[in-house]
Each structure stands twice: as structure tokens, then as C-alpha cells.
Amino acid sequence: MNSAIPAAKRKIRMGMVGGGRGAFIGAVHRIAANIDGQIELVCGAFSSDPQRSRDSGADLFLPPGRCYGTFEEMMKGEAALPVGERMDFVSIVTPNHVHFTAAKSALEHGFPVMSDKPATFDLAEARELGDLISRTGLLYGLTHNYTGYPLIKQARELVLSGRLGKIRKVVVEYPQGWLSTRLEESGQKQAAWRTDPARSGAAGCIGDIGTHAENLAEYVTGLKIKELAADLTTFLEGRALDDDGNILLRFENGAKGVLHASQISVGEENNLNIRVYGEIGGLEWHQKEPNSLLVKWSDKPMEVCRTGMGYLSPIAAANTRTPPAHPEGYLEAFANIYRNFANHLRAVLDHTTPDPIALDYPKIEDGIRGMAFIEAVVESSKNNARWTPLG
Numbered sequence: 055m056n057s058a059i060p061a062a063k064r065k066i067r068m069g070m071v072g073g074g075r076g077a078f079i080g081a082v083h084r085i086a087a088n089i090d091g092q093i094e095l096v097c098g099a100f101s102s103d104p105q106r107s108r109d110s111g112a113d114l115f116l117p118p119g120r121c122y123g124t125f126e127e128m129m130k131g132e133a134a135l136p137v138g139e140r141m142d143f144v145s146i147v148t149p150n151h152v153h154f155t156a157a158k159s160a161l162e163h164g165f166p167v168m169s170d171k172p173a174t175f176d177l178a179e180a181r182e183l184g185d186l187i188s189r190t191g192l193l194y195g196l197t198h199n200y201t202g203y204p205l206i207k208q209a210r211e212l213v214l215s216g217r218l219g220k221i222r223k224v225v226v227e228y229p230q231g232w233l234s235t236r237l238e239e240s241g242q243k244q245a246a247w248r249t250d251p252a253r254s255g256a257a258g259c260i261g262d263i264g265t266h267a268e269n270l271a272e273y274v275t276g277l278k279i280k281e282l283a284a285d286l287t288t289f290l291e292g293r294a295l296d297d298d299g300n301i302l303l304r305f306e307n308g309a310k311g312v313l314h315a316s317q318i319s320v321g322e323e324n325n326l327n328i329r330v331y332g333e334i335g336g337l338e339w340h341q342k343e344p345n346s347l348l349v350k351w352s353d354k355p356m357e358v359c360r361t362g363m364g365y366l367s368p369i370a371a372a373n374t375r376t377p378p379a380h381p382e383g384y385l386e387a388f389a390n391i392y393r394n395f396a397n398h399l400r401a402v403l404d405h406t407t408p409d410p411i412a413l414d415y416p417k418i419e420d421g422i423r424g425m426a427f428i429e430a431v432v433e434s435s436k437n438n439a440r441w442t443p444l445g
Contacts (some may be wrong), residue, residue, distance in 0.1 A: 059138065061403035066396045068243075069141035069165070071125040071156045072148030074110030076243055079170055080147040084114075084321045086388035087145065090276060091386040092129070092396050097132060099125040102152075129163040140304045142339050143168060143399060154179040156285075157194070160185050163370070164300045166193035166402075168395055171267050172267050172428065173421025180425040190222075193402060195395040196416040198269040201325060202387035204361050205347040208370040209274050209330070210338050212349065219333030221275050224303065224311035226328045228267040229319035233259075233297050236290055251294050254342035257428045258295025262288065263326075264431065265424040269416065270328055271313065272423065277305040279427065281443045284312075289318050301356055301431060302314030302442075343384050372411050391415045408437035 068087055073080015080100070083291060087093040097120035100110035104123030111121025122128035143166040154174040157167045161183075173196055174180040187194045200206065214219060237245040247253040248262050255261050278370075281304050286296040299317045303311030328339040338348040345361040359366065362378035373390045376382045394415040401408035410430045426444045434442040437440045 070098040089389035177425040187199040202390035222330040229322040233317035284431040284434040
């Protein structure tokens with residue numbers, strides 16, 4: 055392959071850590087990366103079991119020589135290839151406890167990283183990773199995929215433009231019901247690692263979906279959570295981590311908030327939603343109906359913004375793929391994160407200035423915020439919901 059081909063004239067080459075046979079999120083990442091035809095999977099270390107990793111690579115029709123037994127082997131092997139053949143970045147889709155070591159190895163071998171969330175196992179690792187990213191100057195993205203929805207972009211633009219006035223109240227909820235029984239005892243892989251402190255970290259529900267709610271609240275409002283008071287509960291006897299959390303929030307501008315995350319809310323599927331209220335207007339968005347954004351006013355009728363319409367902001371339009379009334383959802387939002395990251399990486403590889411829209415994806419700063427949120431929530435709950443700063 056000709057190493058002189060500029061990145062603007064070819065696909066971005068992706069390697070993957072994790073996501074092998076039996077995994078859920080790896081397939082989601084591969085689909086999302088492929089939607090725009092801008093990224094191709096060229097190699098991977100798909101499992102902690104070397105043979106399973108190679109078999110998983112064969113399932114994806116990768117050359118045997120690019121199906122590695124371990125991620126350390128992959129980093130060394132890819133770095134040894136000519137520039138025009140090696141992967142351009144690494145996608146990390148493992149359970150939480152592997153995120154840091156895989157990302158660290160990738161960065162130390164010169165490869166940018168796109169990681170599933172949360173960024174690391176704990177806050178200390180996240181800060182160390184942030185320092186390494188700063189030293190290497192390499193790109194790092196984090197798939198807080200809900201920020202990729204077009205109408206979440208529209209909601210953020212409405213808030214940042216000041217049309218709602220100063221923000222006073224934020225309510226963000228993420229209830230699920232899939233862990234309302236001891237599913238982890240059935241051998242279900244996704245439940246098993248998410249409820250295991252050795253693989254998930256200090257929090258269960260809050261680490262898995264609470265961080266999505268935290269990130270969404272900060273992204274839409276542009277405000278940082280200053281401190282919080284949290285009450286975590288483990289309702290299932292014998293479960294080692296929380297499966298429900300209720301958190302009061304204080305934002306840096308004086309706004310107040312409520313964050314509720316649960317995986318034992320029976321009958322709930324994936325009911326992420328957010329409501330934001332300013333001095334003169336409010337908004338409401340539901341992930342179950344992602345193509346509608348409700349905008350509310352005290353002195354005129356409620357507006358309903360719809361995906362694909364000409365009145366949306368340029369950034370919302372840039373993250374829309376289908377005409378009005380054509381469903382657009384989870385995979386497309388995921389793909390927006392990958393597309394923006396790939397376009398930013400192209401500009402870096404070709405030493406050109408990236409389009410500002412390409413810079414709109416979660417980065418290590420969001421990852422550090424997420425880990426600080428988990429740590430503060432756990433500390434607060436252990437101390438009878440004492441107000442605790444995010445530090």
C-alpha cells in the first residue's frame with residue numbers, strides 16, 4: 055500500500071480491542087464506524103483468550119496475520135508495519151477494567167484511541183491517561199453516544215444561545231429494568247461483568263448508565279456539576295454493586311438538578327430522558343422518541359422540533375442522515391461520534407485544519423469528569439448522602 059496516499063483520499067484504518075464472540079457493544083462499534091463508509095476494520099485483539107480472539111477475527115474475515123492473541127501483541131505488530139499499512143487508531147470495547155491498560159499501550163505505541171465509556175476503572179487511572187494524552191498529543195475519543203443525536207445537538211444550541219435564559223433546573227433520568235433479577239447468576243455475560251467490582255469498578259448502575267446521564271446533562275447545558283448528594287442502593291440481595299441511584303446536583307451557575315439512574319425499574323427498557331428549565335423557556339428530550347425535541351415557553355405554545363427539518367441549527371443538521379420522518383436513532387448517534395473523530399484524525403494525519411464540527415465528540419476531559427462523578431457519588435452515598443464536590 056502506498057504510504058503517500060493522504061488520509062483525505064482513503065478510509066481510516068481501525069483496530070479493535072475486545073468485541074469478540076458473545077460481546078454486545080463490539081458489534082455496535084463496528085456498525086457505527088462503518089455506517090459512513092469512512093472507516094475500515096483492519097485488525098483486532100478481540101478477546102482475552104488468544105484462540106477466541108483469532109476465531110473472532112476470522113468471523114470478521116480479517117487476514118490471519120492481523121488477528122492477534124493479545125492487545126499488547128497487536129500494538130507491537132501494528133507499530134512494526136509500514137505507515138501505509140498499519141492501523142490509524144484503536145477502538146477499545148472491553149469491560150471497564152481493561153480500558154486503561156489497552157489505551158495506555160495504544161498511546162505509547164503511537165496510536166490514537168476511541169474508547170467505550172467509562173474511560174477507565176477509577177479516577178486515578180483517568181487522570182494518568184489524561185496526562186499521557188497531553189504528553190503524546192494523540193487524539194482520544196469516548197463513546198458517550200447519546201450526545202451524538204441530532205436533537206441533542208439542537209438542545210445544546212438552544213441552551214448555549216441563551217434562548218431559554220439562565221438555566222435553573224436540570225432533570226435527567228436513566229431507568230432500565232434488565233437487572234431486576236439476579237441475571238448475572240444465569241451466565242449472561244453482560245450482566246456478569248457489570249455487577250462484578252473487579253471488572254466494573256466502584257459502581258454498578260451509576261458507572262454503567264449514570265455516567266451517561268451525567269455526561270448528557272453537562273453536554274446539553276454546558277454547565278459543570280459542582281457538588282452532589284447521592285443515595286445508592288443495592289436492591290438485589292447478594293449483588294456486590296449498586297443497582298439504583300438517586301442524586302441531587304448543584305451546578306456551577308447555581309442551577310439545581312436531579313439525576314436518577316436505575317437498572318431495577320421493572321418494565322423500563324432504556325428510558326433515558328432530560329429536561330432543562332431556564333428563566334424563560336424549557337426543553338424535553340426522550341431517547342425512546344429521539345426525533346422529537348419539545349421546547350416550552352411560558353407565553354406561547356410549545357414547539358416540537360423534528361429531526362431533518364430545515365429550521366434546525368447547522369450542527370444538528372450536520373449530524374442528521376435521513377429526511378424528515380425517517381427514523382434515526384442509536385446506531386446513527388454512535389456513528390456521529392465515530393465520523394467526527396475520523397474527520398478530526400484525517401486532518402491531523404494530513405496536517406490540515408479540521409472542520410469545527412469534527413471536534414464535536416467526547417474527549418478525555420469528559421472521561422475524567424465521568425470518573426470524578428462516580429467517585430463523588432460513591433463517597434457521598436457512603437456518608438449518608440453528604441454533599442460532596444466533584445474534584
